[in-house]
Structures are given as C-alpha cells and as structure tokens.
Amino acid sequence: MFQVNSYTSWIIVGTLLPIIAFSIVSCVSFISINNLIQNENWLSHTFTVIDKADYFMKTMVDAETGQRGYLITGQENFLEPYNSAISQIDDQIKALRQLTMDNPVQQSNMDKLEPLVKKRLDLLDLNINLRKSNNTLDLVKNFDTLKGKKTMDEIRQVVENIKNEEQQLLSKRNLDTQSAILTTEYVIILGTGLAVILTVITTLVVNKKLAERQKLERSNIELQVQSQQLRETDIAKEEFTTMVSHELKTPLVTISGYAEMLREDNSILGPLNSEQINAVEKISTETTKLERLISDIMDTQKIDLERMKFNKKEFEVKEFLDEQIQTHSKLMSDKKILFVNTTKERTNIVSDQYRLSQVFANLIKNAVDFVPQNHGSIEINAQGNNNHVVFYVKDNGSGIPKEKQNNLFKKFYQIDTSLKRRHGGTGLGLVICKGIVEALGGKIWLESEVGKGTTIFFTLPKTDLNEKHDE
Numbered sequence: 001m002f003q004v005n006s007y008t009s010w011i012i013v014g015t016l017l018p019i020i021a022f023s024i025v026s027c028v029s030f031i032s033i034n035n036l037i038q039n040e041n042w043l044s045h046t047f048t049v050i051d052k053a054d055y056f057m058k059t060m061v062d063a064e065t066g067q068r069g070y071l072i073t074g075q076e077n078f079l080e081p082y083n084s085a086i087s088q089i090d091d092q093i094k095a096l097r098q099l100t101m102d103n104p105v106q107q108s109n110m111d112k113l114e115p116l117v118k119k120r121l122d123l124l125d126l127n128i129n130l131r132k133s134n135n136t137l138d139l140v141k142n143f144d145t146l147k148g149k150k151t152m153d154e155i156r157q158v159v160e161n162i163k164n165e166e167q168q169l170l171s172k173r174n175l176d177t178q179s180a181i182l183t184t185e186y187v188i189i190l191g192t193g194l195a196v197i198l199t200v201i202t203t204l205v206v207n208k209k210l211a212e213r214q215k216l217e218r219s220n221i222e223l224q225v226q227s228q229q230l231r232e233t234d235i236a237k238e239e240f241t242t243m244v245s246h247e248l249k250t251p252l253v254t255i256s257g258y259a260e261m262l263r264e265d266n267s268i269l270g271p272l273n274s275e276q277i278n279a280v281e282k283i284s285t286e287t288t289k290l291e292r293l294i295s296d297i298m299d300t301q302k303i304d305l306e307r308m309k310f311n312k313k314e315f316e317v318k319e320f321l322d323e324q325i326q327t328h329s330k331l332m333s334d335k336k337i338l339f340v341n342t343t344k345e346r347t348n349i350v351s352d353q354y355r356l357s358q359v360f361a362n363l364i365k366n367a368v369d370f371v372p373q374n375h376g377s378i379e380i381n382a383q384g385n386n387n388h389v390v391f392y393v394k395d396n397g398s399g400i401p402k403e404k405q406n407n408l409f410k411k412f413y414q415i416d417t418s419l420k421r422r423h424g425g426t427g428l429g430l431v432i433c434k435g436i437v438e439a440l441g442g443k444i445w446l447e448s449e450v451g452k453g454t455t456i457f458f459t460l461p462k463t464d465l466n467e468k469h470d471e
Contacts (some may be wrong), residue, residue, distance in 0.1 A: 017202050017428075023196045028187045039177040046170045049099050049106075053162050056092045059085045060117070060155060069125045071131050082124070096162070105165050113158045120151045164167065168450065197441030238382040298410065299358075300428050310352040310440065312464050317382045317389055318343045320353065324380060325358050335368060337376040347384040350464045355436045362429035363456050364395040370454070371398035388442070388459045399450040409434045433458070 066082025069075075093114060131294030262272060262280045272280065296365035321341045332339040360380065368377045379394040400408065409430050435445045437458045444458035 002355050004333045017198045017203075024191065028191065032253065035180045035183075037258060039173055039180055042173050043170065043177065045099065046166045046173060049096070050163050050170075052092065052096050052099060053159050053166075054236045056089070056096065056296070057156065057159050059088050059092060060120070060152070060230055063089070063121065063124060067128055071127060071151045074131060077129070084130070085411060086121070087460065089121070093117065103165070103169075109158055109165070113162075116151060116155045116158065120148065120155060125149055125150070163210070171427055186467070198290050253288050255283065259287065297428070299432050300435070303439070304433065306439075308355075308435070308439060310355060312350055313348045313354050314348055315353050317347045317349055318345070320356070321380050321382060324357070324364070327357075328361075328364055331368065332378070334356060335365055335376065337368065340380075342379055343383070345384060345387055347382065349462050351440055351460050352436075355440065356460070359433045359436050360391075360393065362433050366429060366456075367393055367395035367397065367454070371395050372397070381456050385459070385460070387463070388461055390457060390459050392455050392457045394453065394455040396453040399452055400446070400448040400454055402448075405446060405448060409444070 032305075062081040065086035066079050066085065069078030069204050070082065072078075093110070096113075097107070100110065166307045256426045259280050299308065318341070321343050323339050325339060328339060333339075352362075364378065364380075368376070371378060377396045380392070381394070382389050384390075411428060411431050437460065440460050442458055442460040444456065446454060446456045448454035
C-alpha cells in the first residue's frame with residue numbers, strides 16, 4: 001500500500017508541477033498580451049481622433065470654398081460643397097467630443113472649438129443670404145476677409161492643438177506598447193524554459209517509479225473485481241430501496257386516513273380541542289412530506305434504472321397550463337403570490353400529462369420557496385418552436401449565483417444549507433424534472449441572475465418521437 005501511494009504521489013507531483021508552471025506562464029502571458037491589446041486599441045483610438053480632426057478641418061475648408069464660389073458666381077451649384085459640409089460638421093464635432101471624452105485637455109479644446117465654428121459658420125451663412133438677396137452693398141460691408149481669416153486661423157490652431165495632444169499620447173502609447181511586447185517575450189521565453197525544465201525533472205523522477213507498475217497492475221485487477229462486486233451491490237441496493245419505499249407507503253396510508261378522520265367535525269372518535277387539532281394537522285403535514293419523499297426516492301430510482309413508465313396522449317398545452325393555475329391557486333393565495341399563465345397560442349402536444357404535471361409541480365414549488373413574501377410573482381408559459389414546445393417557469397426570487405447553477409440538477413444538491421433548513425426538500429425535485437424531461441425527448445436548463453429571479457426552461461417534442469420511429 002505504501003508503494004502504491006508513493007507511486008501515485010510522484011505521478012501527481014510530476015503531473016501538477018508542469019501544469020502549474022505552464023498555468024502561471026499562461027496567466028502572466030495572458031495579462032501581458034491583454035495589456036498589449038489594450039495599448040494597441042488606444043493607439044488605434046489615437047489615430048482615429050487625428051483622422052477625425054483632419055477630416056473636420058477639410059470639411060470646414062469645403063464650407064468656405066463653397067461659400068466663396070457662390071459669392072463670386074452667384075450660381076447655386078457652387079453651394080454643394082458648402083451644404084454638404086454644413087450637414088456633417090455637427091456630427092463631426094460630436095464624434096470628436098465623444099472620442100476624447102476621457103481626456104480633460106481635449107474636452108477643453110472642444111469647448112474652445114465649438115463657439116469658433118459656430119461664429120465662422122454664422123458669418124458664412126450671412127454672406128450667402130446677402131448674396132442670394134442681391135444686397136451687394138451690405139455684402140461688401142459684411143465681407144471682412146481679415147475677420148473671417150482670423151476666426152479660421154483660430155479654428156486651425158485649436159484643431160492643431162487637438163492633434164498635438166494626440167501625438168503626445170501616441171508617443172507615450174508607443175512606448176507602452178514596446179514595453180508590453182518586451183515583457184510578453186520575456187515571460188514566454190523564461191516561463192516556458194522553466195516549465196520545460198520542471199517537466200524534464202519530474203519526468204525523470206516519475207520514470208524511476210515505473211518499476212512498481214506491475215504491482216499496481218495486479219492491484220488494479222483486484223480493484224476491477226471489487227468494482228464489479230460494488231456495481232452488483234448497488235443494483236441490489238436500488239432494488240431493495242424500491243421495495244422498502246413501497247412498503248413504507250402502506251402504513252402512511254393508514255396514518256393519513258386516521259388523521260383525516262380525526263379532522264372531521266363529526267369524527268366518530270369524538271371532538272378535539274385546539275391543541276389536538278394542531279397536533280393532527282402536524283401529523284397530516286409530516287405524513288404528506290414523508291409520502292413526497294418516498295415518491296421522490298422511487299422516481300429517482302426509476303429514472304436511474306430507466307424503468308419509469310410513460311402514458312403519452314395528445315392534449316392542448318394552454319388548457320393544461322390553466323389547470324396548473326387552478327391546481328396551485330390555493331397555495332398561491334395563501335402565500336400572496338401572483339401566479340399567472342401568459343400563454344397566448346394554442347398548441348397540441350403528444351406527451352405524458354401526469355409526468356408533465358409532476359415537472360411543473362416541482363418547479364413551481366421551488367419558485368414558491370424563493371420568491372419574496374407578499375409580492376412574489378410566478379409566471380408559466382409555453383410557446384411552439386418548430387417541432388418542439390418550449391415551457392418555462394419564471395419567478396422574481398433571489399436568483400442563483402452562476403457558480404452554483406451547474407450543480408442544481410445533481411442529486412441532493414441544495415444551494416445553501418441554511419436554505420435547506422428553512423425550506424426543507426430533499427434536493428431530488430430538479431433531478432426528477434431533468435430525468436422526466438429527457439426521458440420524454442426534451443432538455444432542461446435555467447437562466448438566473450442574483451437579485452432578478454430565475455427562469456427554468458424545458459422543451460418537449462410536439463409528437464411522440466418513439467412512435468414515429470416505430471412506424
């Protein structure tokens with residue numbers, strides 16, 4: 001036994017060390033590459049700002065060119081560059097402001113640029129309107145070339161300031177990129193070298209233990225024999241559990257019957273006081289829980305052994321969900337939960353109505369346990385989707401953390417032990433739902449977000465696939 005454990009330990013160490021080394025290298029490399037990608041993105045962003053600034057300046061020049069051509073010729077077609085520029089300038093300024101939102105210096109430049117642009121455009125517009133009205137005298141008075149040139153020079157200077165700021169950022173980001181590249185190279189080269197060395201060392205050590213392989217093989221043969229015996233024991237245990245579950249139900253029927261007799265007003269056993277009535281209610285409630293537990297265990301065994309029987313027939317889905325509303329209406333009323341069926345379309349399906357009711361009962365019970373008191377909400381729905389029907393049960397409960405969602409369909413799994421104590425349950429409900437849905441040819445999954453509730457979806461084929469296959 002010592003030799004086996006020693007061999008296993010060396011195998012584990014020999015396997016884990018290279019994995020850990022490569023994992024560290026991968027993580028650090030990922031961080032370095034991610035930084036490099038971010039730097040590249042910022043470089044691209046800088047070039048975009050510079051290009052946008054150049055294009056904006058070109059648009060302003062086009063506006064001036066169009067205005068000048070119209071003032072000289074009086075022909076409308078010379079206004080095309082002007083009109084095109086006017087339609088773009090506001091969007092270009094907004095784009096520049098949005099692109100530089102993270103930079104206070106650039107935002108200050110934009111604050112200077114916008115009034116200058118408005119001032120220049122207003123002057124261009126005034127000149128054009130005067131030319132259109134043939135008001136030559138006012139046009140000559142207003143057409144102050146030096147004034148317009150000064151405003152345009154100021155605009156050019158602000159745009160140049162924007163580009164200079166981006167050029168400075170570009171230089172800094174180029175240095176950051178080079179640094180990130182060097183860091184990534186060093187990490188990959190040194191880390192990979194270290195990982196290879198560790199791999200070689202551990203491989204040599206593990207090879208020394210290969211001499212013990214024969215003993216391990218003999219032990220494995222013995223374990224296989226024992227494993228087969230355990231499987232046979234498990235089958236016997238399952239059969240025994242099924243038998244015991246059936247036998248347990250017999251006395252429960254008697255207990256439930258007597259409890260019901262005791263609760264009747266005209267009970268032949270005489271009237272009960274309030275304390276006795278509470279005790280009888282407790283007996284009845286706990287008996288029901290025990291019956292449900294036994295049923296869950298039996299169903300789980302049937303699913304595991306693939307012995308669950310199904311009685312499929314055609315029925316209408318919306319009517320079926322309306323029946324679910326009626327079935328659970330008292331529970332919802334008692335707990336002040338809004339319970340609605342939002343199904344609109346009418347769709348027929350061939351499936352086991354009893355087992356489907358069992359699935360909904362489990363899903364609805366889970367939802368009831370976790371919705372908020374006094375303003376809980378549960379919605380059920382079904383929609384046709386090609387050859388399948390998609391069902392769901394949606395609640396506004398506390399939601400399920402993502403790291404726990406993958407375990408929900410495992411036997412006896414509870415989200416939290418405190419919840420188990422608070423709400424009870426065996427952890428078999430969702431297992432049974434999954435088994436039934438998959439046995440009926442469907443699949444089940446959930447979507448949940450903490451604080452926003454949970455929706456459990458499942459699909460079922462509209463027709464009996466096995467029956468079609470037989471035909």
